[in-house]
Amino acid sequence: MRLEGKIGIVTAAASGMGRAGALRFAEEGAKVGVVDVDAAGVERVVNQITQAGGEAKGIVADLTKDSESRRMVQETADAFGGLDFVWNHVGHPGPSRVEGVDMADFDLAIILNLRTLVVATDVAIPLIRKRGGGSLLYTASTSGIRGSLKSPIYSMAKFGVIGFAKSLAKRLAPENIRVNAVCPGTTETPMLRAFTARPDQDEMKGKDIDALLQNRGSDVPMRRRAQPEEIANAALFLVSDEASYVTGAALSVDGGTTA
Ligand SMILES: NC(=O)c1ccc[n+]([C@@H]2O[C@H](COP(=O)([O-])OP(=O)(O)OC[C@H]3O[C@@H](n4cnc5c(N)ncnc54)[C@H](O)[C@@H]3O)[C@@H](O)[C@H]2O)c1
Incomplete structure (x- = not known):
């Protein structure tokens, strides 16, 4: 198994x-902290893992709060006796x-794309260091690689995610702590x-959102959206020892969108 003996965390783990x-991580032998604000969703994922013979700890946390971003890292490490990797996906x-x-929505984007990641990383580094190394993985986006017509603020935040991952990768490389970003394209979640349905996009007013959604992915070179499992497989590689010489990477998993 590819994550045998490893202890990790996944945020936004109730969906998508x-x-x-x-x-996937549990299937490959990891003990997983399953973190999300959706309590019922967390319970469902933990049950699915344990019924399949895996180990998981459900942690219901609102990651807009610094205290919750800290708690979820510490609680996972306390439950399983250490920490090897974190996938900050929220x-x-x-x-x-x-x-x-809308500056309130702006703040939420900055907090959930960037702030929680920094707070969780602060707590995770010393725990991973104690294990002699490990891996931090952040979710960026194709919008972290190129500009986004409809989402300039999201794009600003995701460029930030990649900038942070690359910088931290340099800083932590001598300690065998790898830091990478995964950059999903249009994914069915x-x-x-x-x-697609954001209310502040004037050009969307009066349009049939379901029809637009049906069409999402048709402009991707592979002519389709990603399935969540296809991104999870890339994440699995990046957090595993198979990626032992991969750090500072921003891996596109986007059907050719940013090619
Ligand atoms: N879906 C896409 O096309 C796409 C593409 C590129 C990047 N991304 C990135 O993927 C991540 C989202 O993942 P998804 O598409 O699998 O989404 P999803 O909608 O399936 O799941 C999002 C999860 O985040 C949880 N969540 C929301 N607010 C939270 C909070 N305050 N605290 C804790 N949990 C919270 C929700 O409860 C939900 O379970 C984001 O970082 C997003 O920017 C998505």
Whole structure:
């Protein structure tokens, strides 16, 4: 098994790619902290893991709060006796508008894409150091690699995620702590609807969101959206020892979108 003996955390693990990652990591032998604000969703994922013979600890946490971002790291390490990796996957689309920007939504995007990641990393580094090394993985996006017409603030945040990952990779490399970003393209999760149906996009007014959603992915070179499991497989590689010489990478998993 590819994560035998490892202890890790996945945030936003009740749904979509995070859920797929938590299940996949557990299947490969990891003990997993399953973190999300959705208590019922956390319970479902933990049950699925334990019924399959894996080990998981459910942690219901609102990662807009620093104290919760700290707690979820410490609770996982306390439950399983250490920490080898964290997949900070939680994020938020933020406002589409720049003129007339909703600053409360802006703050939420910065907190959920960037702030929680820094707070969790602060707690995780000494724990991973104690194990002689490990891995930090952050979720960016294709919007962290190139500009985004409809989501300039999201793009700003995801460029930040990659900048942080690359910088921290240099700093932590001598300690064998690898830091990478995974950059999903259009992926079939509830967040896709949240992006497509944002109320502050004037050009979306009066449009049939379901029809637009149906069409998402048709402009991707592979002519389709990603399934959450396809991103989880890339995450599995990056947090595992198979990626032992990979640090500071921003790995696109996007069907050719940023090629
Ligand atoms: N879906 C896409 O097309 C796409 C593409 C690129 C990047 N991403 C990134 O992927 C991540 C989102 O993952 P997904 O698409 O699998 O989404 P998803 O909609 O399937 O799941 C999001 C999860 O985040 C949880 N969450 C929301 N707010 C939270 C909070 N305050 N505290 C804790 N948990 C919270 C929700 O409860 C939900 O379970 C984000 O970082 C997003 O930017 C998504």
